[in-house]
Amino acid sequence: MAEFYIDPTPEGFQAFKELPRDEPIHMLNLLRYREQAEYPAGHEHHGKGWSGRRAYEEYGKTSGPIFRRVGGSIVWRGTFEAMVTGPSDKHWDDGFVAQYPGSAAFFEMIKDPEYQLAVVNRTAALVDSRLMRFKPGEGGDGFG
Template sequence: MNRYIDPSPANFQAFKDLPRDRPIAMLNLLLFREQADYPAGHEHAGKGWSGRRAYEEYGKTSGPIFQRMGGTIMWRGTYETVVTGPDAMEWHDGFIAQYPAAGAFFEMITDPEYKLAVVNRTAALLDSRLVRFAPGEGGDAFG
């Protein structure tokens, strides 16, 4: 089974090739490690944190940057079961983050403070998905 924490060069290039001046919604699916996996010498290495605890630290340290970029959480949920999809698919949490423009996402991930915070995300996750959507209109029908 393939695990994904960071984008492949091809996927990141496809993301960068899309317009940066319009709002985006990012679907995040998270599967936490049982034990966080920090690099040797990191301030949190050896603390015995769970992956979920390390992700909480990521939220605490990246949250102010996310908010400064105009990001908001549109929806958050806890995984229950797969209805359509691979039987082996499992996630712990999911959420949709919205950015006022794709450029704000790029500004966030290149921020020096964010680069320090993202170590917590990497230590926390066993697998993840990050999927970009152009926001559309809500309503009472599927189509």
């Protein structure tokens, strides 16, 4: 049975909170959009017929100023093409790596009242996602 994730699990979020908060972090985001966005009844975008991708664009537009204010930036972005290693029935629409000066900045962002309004667009947009924290490393011309 396929499992889908939109929000952090309590265990995953606790593990994130226990890591250092004062060093740069990279957050890998994998996104799979709904065909039709699913907004709650009464929301200003409910019934507009938006695609999941369009709802995610709205999330980017409304959360972007807060993301930038806390020092966030996108260091890589791409569109999924093929699963080379992994389950062949699993696919993503888009992926990106967000960089934050530390997890304290991430917490500042998600606690912001304007962000909490914006995140409704993300929830409406996605059927599945992954969010993974990495400690940034050095690039180079080798795998090791």
